[in-house]
Amino acid sequence: MVVPYKHEPFTNYGSQENQDLYKAGLETVSSYLGEKYPLIIGGERIFTEDQIVSVNPSNHKEVIGSVSKASRELAEKAMQVADTTFNTWKKVKAEVRADILFRAAAIIRRRKEEFSALLTKEAGKPWNEADADTAEAIDFLEFYARQMLSLKDGIKVESRPGEYNRFNYIPLGVGVVISPWNFPFAIMAGTTVAAVVTGNTVLLKPASTTPVVAYKFIEVLEEAGLPAGVVNFVPGSGAEVGDYLVDHPRTRFISFTGSKDVGLRIYERASKVNPGQIWLKRVIAEMGGKDTIVVDKEADLELAAKSIVASAFGFSGQKCSACSRAVIHQDVYDQVLARSIELTNELTIGNPEERTINMGPVNDQAAFNKVMSYVAIGREEGRVVTGGEGDDSTGWFIKPTIVADVAEDARLMKEEIFGPVVAFCKANDFDHALEIANNTEYGLTGAVITNNRANIEKAREEFHVGNLYFNRGCTGAIVGYQPFGGFNMSGTDSKAGGPDYLVLHMQGKTTSEML
Ligand SMILES: NC(=O)c1ccc[n+]([C@@H]2O[C@H](COP(=O)([O-])OP(=O)(O)OC[C@H]3O[C@@H](n4cnc5c(N)ncnc54)[C@H](O)[C@@H]3O)[C@@H](O)[C@H]2O)c1
Ligand SMILES: N[C@@H](CCC=O)C(=O)O
Numbered sequence: 397m398v399v400p401y402k403h404e405p406f407t408n409y410g411s412q413e414n415q416d417l418y419k420a421g422l423e424t425v426s427s428y429l430g431e432k433y434p435l436i437i438g439g440e441r442i443f444t445e446d447q448i449v450s451v452n453p454s455n456h457k458e459v460i461g462s463v464s465k466a467s468r469e470l471a472e473k474a475m476q477v478a479d480t481t482f483n484t485w486k487k488v489k490a491e492v493r494a495d496i497l498f499r500a501a502a503i504i505r506r507r508k509e510e511f512s513a514l515l516t517k518e519a520g521k522p523w524n525e526a527d528a529d530t531a532e533a534i535d536f537l538e539f540y541a542r543q544m545l546s547l548k549d550g551i552k553v554e555s556r557p558g559e560y561n562r563f564n565y566i567p568l569g570v571g572v573v574i575s576p577w578n579f580p581f582a583i584m585a586g587t588t589v590a591a592v593v594t595g596n597t598v599l600l601k602p603a604s605t606t607p608v609v610a611y612k613f614i615e616v617l618e619e620a621g622l623p624a625g626v627v628n629f630v631p632g633s634g635a636e637v638g639d640y641l642v643d644h645p646r647t648r649f650i651s652f653t654g655s656k657d658v659g660l661r662i663y664e665r666a667s668k669v670n671p672g673q674i675w676l677k678r679v680i681a682e683m684g685g686k687d688t689i690v691v692d693k694e695a696d697l698e699l700a701a702k703s704i705v706a707s708a709f710g711f712s713g714q715k716c717s718a719c720s721r722a723v724i725h726q727d728v729y730d731q732v733l734a735r736s737i738e739l740t741n742e743l744t745i746g747n748p749e750e751r752t753i754n755m756g757p758v759n760d761q762a763a764f765n766k767v768m769s770y771v772a773i774g775r776e777e778g779r780v781v782t783g784g785e786g787d788d789s790t791g792w793f794i795k796p797t798i799v800a801d802v803a804e805d806a807r808l809m810k811e812e813i814f815g816p817v818v819a820f821c822k823a824n825d826f827d828h829a830l831e832i833a834n835n836t837e838y839g840l841t842g843a844v845i846t847n848n849r850a851n852i853e854k855a856r857e858e859f860h861v862g863n864l865y866f867n868r869g870c871t872g873a874i875v876g877y878q879p880f881g882g883f884n885m886s887g888t889d890s891k892a893g894g895p896d897y898l899v900l901h902m903q904g905k906t907t908s909e910m911l
Contacts, residue, residue: 398498401542403874404531407508409523409751418523421509422749425517433463433611435470435631438477439624442470448604448631453520453757454747454791460518463607466632468640471599474628478570478597479646481625486567486595488623490548493593497541499620500589501534507616508534511581511609518606519580520756520791522748525711528872529581533613535875536586536893543898544593553906560909565902567595568678569648572641574634574662576654577759578714578814580606585613586875586892587651587680588627592617594901596648598627599641603654605760607631634658642666645673649901651680656812656838656885659683680900682887684812685716685840687870688833690855691732692826692846693725699867700724700845701735707843707869708818709743709796712758716886717841717863717871721809722820723829729822733800736820737782740796747791757791758815764792767815770808774799774817777806783816804832812838826851834860839883843870862889 407414434441444464452458466474504511508530515526550564571591575584584602591598602610614629630637638658642650642665652662659681666677689707691700707719724732748756758764768786774797775784783797794816802808802819809819809832823829826848833842842861846852852866862882863873873880879894881887890900 398542398545401539401876403876404505404534404538406524406531407527415751417509418513418751421511421513422516424510425513429461429517430459431461433461433608435464435466435474436614436629437470437474438481438628444470448607450518450605450608452517452791453759454749456791458517461608461611463611463631466630466637468636471630471632471637471640474599474630475570475641475644475646477625478599478628481623482567482569482597485597485623485626488595490544490593490595493595494541494544496617496620496622497537497589497593500616501537503616503619504530504534504537511612514609514612515581516748518608519577520748520759521711522753522756523751529579532579532582532875533585536582537589539876539893540586540590540593540898543895547898558911560911562907564905564907565594565899566905567902569596570646571596571598571649571651571901572647573598573600574638574650574652574654575600575602575610577603577606578711578716580609581613583653583892584610587653588613590898591651591901592622592626594898596901597625599630600627601630601632601637601641604631604633639665643668643670645670647677648675649678649680653682656683659887678900680888680890682716682881682890682892683885684814684838685718685882685886686721686810686812686836686838687717687719687841687861688721688723689719689843689845689870690829690833690859691722691724691728692829692844692848692851693727694848695728695845696847696867697728697731697735700732701739703843703845703869704732704736704818705739705743707871709740709755709816710871712755712794713816713818714758714763714814715871717873718814719843719870720813720818721833722818723823723832724820725826725829726822726824729820733781733798733820737798740782740798743796745793745795755796755816757793760792761788763815764788764794767794767813767817770811770813770815770817771797774802774808774819777808778802778819804835810836826854830855830858834858837885840886841865841870841882843868860884862886862891
């Protein structure tokens with residue numbers, strides 16, 4: 397009997413014991429810095445000359461590891477292995493598949509601080525953010541395992557006298573899982589195991605700036621008993637390996653999380669039926685956001701400022717759910733802006749290996765350049781009232797930046813920045829605020845801070861986002877509690893961590909037997 401699902405608690409780093417554990421995690425990670433990692437195809441370790449070098453974004457001279465890079469030939473080899481392994485894996489009982497996930501969760505729980513410390517080193521996550529990423533990876537394993545157990549016998553359908561009808565789910569085939577660097581553990585692991593527990597085999601292409609944590613996760617799956625060939629680890633260039641696998645006629649589905657541009661490219665390419673292909677590929681695509689916190693005039697203004705600052709600058713604003721627009725009723729705009737500036741100025745920025753650091757670096761030089769270019773745009777489109785400076789000499793650090801008095805149709809209000817920059821925009825009234833909140837092509841998260849019940853109900857109906865929160869920030873969905881995914885150009889709204897997610901990786905089969 398499996399105990400009911402409960403999300404993994406976050407670690408209290410106020411305790412000395414937990415601080416010591418985290419430091420021990422950092423030491424463990426330091427002991428393997430700079431190692432070389434192979435591809436894994438059918439359990440075989442393959443080293444290539446061409447390598448992806450993963451560096452610490454807080455200190456770009458520190459190499460986290462060098463990971464072998466798949467060529468098209470190796471991607472083809474991996475596809476053949478995954479395709480063959482599907483014939484055996486699809487017949488493994490759902491209980492056995494689920495048990496592997498439960499076991500993997502237990503292994504990660506035992507190595508929690510090591511994984512979190514690795515996320516600090518490889519992705520620049522402060523302790524609490526790294527801990528949340530690790531906890532979410534555990535949650536996905538625990539939640540999807542239970543979901544599979546509840547789906548394994550199908551869904552009851554009606555039968556008439558003399559007839560026995562059944563409706564069951566069967567797996568799809570080979571899935572290509574393409575993951576982003578910003579939740580390099582949770583999203584990479586969650587998307588991989590959702591495909592695996594439903595009986596599919598996987599080619600995992602992790603993001604190129606965070607491949608080491610993905611390799612460590614594959615080791616966990618192996619230790620948990622996952623047979624060789626079920627998950628094949630094929631890091632590589634998106635353009636080369638990504639396109640090749642997306643186009644491949646034996647690819648049955650693609651599970652992608654990342655930017656709108658790449659998501660659209662995948663969606664379009666996957667729609668083409670290539671020679672030898674006998675199915676329509678399925679695409680799960682979770683993409684970007686331009687997420688808004690709306691503040692009403694009847695609201696707890698301290699809560700509003702705290703929610704904006706935490707959602708805008710948590711993990712340097714590098715969450716698809718991050719608040720990049722604060723839309724505030726004109727009557728309270730000045731107060732919320734002033735308090736948000738004060739709170740922002742209290743944030744500590746630096747190498748997140750130090751526990752007291754609130755905000756670390758951005759991901760890489762490209763991210764640094766992009767975010768700084770939006771800061772420059774912000775100077776033209778509004779008033780930079782705090783932050784606005786960057787330093788890429790040792791790591792890619794950008795001060796948390798507030799741009800005030802931005803017009804509702806400005807670029808800063810429309811385009812995903814994916815960094816620590818938030819635009820403040822004044823609304824005439826609550827209806828106007830909702831209109832501004834909806835004026836983007838995205839529709840991922842949003843929050844409304846208000847004490848007005850009628851306005852809560854209005855927003856519930858009219859604020860068009862996949863994840864809408866009231867009187868809290870707009871980040872931090874919990875697996876199994878707040879299924880996560882967005883509308884419009886934010887993706888296919890697949891709702892990771894939700895009750896419908898696994899079904900996207902399967903096909904329904906009806907059998908009807910005359911008795
Ligand atoms: N909606 C969500 O749940 C969610 C979650 C996390 C991140 N995101 C979004 O992800 C983006 C940040 O992540 P990113 O910078 O890693 O995104 P990205 O689109 O640059 O890369 C995502 C993945 O796609 C791969 N890729 C690149 N080109 C490819 C191609 N032609 N074919 C196949 N794969 C290819 C990359 O190597 C990487 O593994 C942001 O836009 C963010 O909003 C969305
Ligand atoms: N699920 C995360 C965001 C994932 C994307 O970056 C949240 O709810 O904040």
